[in-house]
Amino acid sequence: MNMKQNEKVWTTEEIIEIYNRPLLDLVFEAASVHRKYHDPNKIQVSTLISIKTGGCSEDCAYCPQAARYFTDVETNELLSVKQVEVAAKRAKMLGSSRLCMGAAWRSVKDNADFDHVLDLVKTVHDQDLEVCCTLGMVSEQQAQKLADAGLYAYNHNLDSSEEFYKEIISTRGYEDRLKTLENVRKANMTICSGGIIGMGESVEDRCNMLLTLSQLNPQPESVPINALVAVEGTPLEEQETVEIWEMIRMVATTRIVLPHTTVRLSAGRTNMTKEGQVFCFMAGASSIFAGDKLLTTPNPDIFEDLALFEKIGMNVQQPYEKHAKPERVEGKTYENEETVKWSRPAHKIEANEKYKALAKEKRTELKNQD
Numbered sequence: 001m002n003m004k005q006n007e008k009v010w011t012t013e014e015i016i017e018i019y020n021r022p023l024l025d026l027v028f029e030a031a032s033v034h035r036k037y038h039d040p041n042k043i044q045v046s047t048l049i050s051i052k053t054g055g056c057s058e059d060c061a062y063c064p065q066a067a068r069y070f071t072d073v074e075t076n077e078l079l080s081v082k083q084v085e086v087a088a089k090r091a092k093m094l095g096s097s098r099l100c101m102g103a104a105w106r107s108v109k110d111n112a113d114f115d116h117v118l119d120l121v122k123t124v125h126d127q128d129l130e131v132c133c134t135l136g137m138v139s140e141q142q143a144q145k146l147a148d149a150g151l152y153a154y155n156h157n158l159d160s161s162e163e164f165y166k167e168i169i170s171t172r173g174y175e176d177r178l179k180t181l182e183n184v185r186k187a188n189m190t191i192c193s194g195g196i197i198g199m200g201e202s203v204e205d206r207c208n209m210l211l212t213l214s215q216l217n218p219q220p221e222s223v224p225i226n227a228l229v230a231v232e233g234t235p236l237e238e239q240e241t242v243e244i245w246e247m248i249r250m251v252a253t254t255r256i257v258l259p260h261t262t263v264r265l266s267a268g269r270t271n272m273t274k275e276g277q278v279f280c281f282m283a284g285a286s287s288i289f290a291g292d293k294l295l296t297t298p299n300p301d302i303f304e305d306l307a308l309f310e311k312i313g314m315n316v317q318q319p320y321e322k323h324a325k326p327e328r329v330e331g332k333t334y335e336n337e338e339t340v341k342w343s344r345p346a347h348k349i350e351a352n353e354k355y356k357a358l359a360k361e362k363r364t365e366l367k368n369q370d
């Protein structure tokens with residue numbers, strides 16, 4: 001399961017130097033690294049569905065699913081097994097090798113909802129698709145239960161550097177993120193962990209995030225690179241759209257620093273031209289998320305994606321090409337485990353508080369109109 005390790009030990013300065021190279025030199029090197037470790041004409045497609053939307057207790061400044069902001073996201077309860085089975089079949093038919101299920105939770109709780117998620121994992125696993133979940137923080141035992149249900153990958157993004165993380169989230173700490181990644185690794189699942197650019201972070205923050213990812217041992221098998229989709233009603237609503245050049249730089253730098261990982265072109269693709277996306281593939285991105293929505297933000301139509309792959313001669317990757325299908329373990333009993341105490345950092349982020357207050361005002365206004 002563990003990926004081959006890159007022997008290079010990076011420093012922030014080295015990564016910044018790579019990031020700032022003349023663009024064409026940077027892309028040339030990234031493309032060369034990509035060709036050394038990956039098939040450049042193959043692309044992995046993941047379908048991302050939201051199995052439980054909105055109403056989240058956290059204060060991630062970029063996220064329209066946080067209950068404290070006032071966005072047009074409707075809160076939904078968990079999807080049924082049937083709904084997920086239909087989504088999995090459709091995703092497979094349209095070329096996805098992986099189905100990723102996201103729930104807007106701070107952390108997984110040992111309750112009926114988690115048992116239901118385990119059933120969803122089994123359902124997708126039975127469709128011969130790689131199953132990925134992103135459910136917030138998980139304990140070691142919860143990670144093990146997911147692995148035993150057949151989970152192939154767990155997504156938990158670092159989002160940014162440790163330093164900048166404090167500027168966008170105050171309801172948990174960076175060490176909580178790393179702890180979850182450690183728990184996932186102990187359960188022998190693959191890790192998907194990356195970040196978002198365009199939140200107001202510096203180039204140093206971007207490079208420090210890559211440094212932290214490169215220091216994980218083993219390194220993540222998958223690194224999603226998202227461009228912020230600035231959603232109205234969130235504290236980051238006024239952030240400017242990330243320029244394609246920044247996206248290409250970030251993808252190329254990730255490819256060079258983490259040569260074995262799958263680099264995923266994730267949120268923000270609707271703001272990119274097709275040529276811009278192909279430039280990212282050239283720079284080492286070898287995966288996309290499919291589906292007309294990425295949890296709650298817009299995404300290109302899958303048929304457009306498939307047409308583009310055909311035009312440029314890219315083939316979609318089949319499930320389990322990189323790692324074997326996980327075995328499902330039935331009838332296992334689990335020892336009772338102490339609940340993990342996740343941190344709640346004692347600081348407040350002004351912008352988040354401001355948008356929380358604005359949302360409260362708007363809700364009261366709407367209530368009075370009824």
Ligand code: SF4
Pocket residue numbers: 056057058059060063064065066103104105106136
């Ligand atoms: S990113 Fe996840 S944890 Fe943060 S507010 Fe959104 S759903 Fe909650």
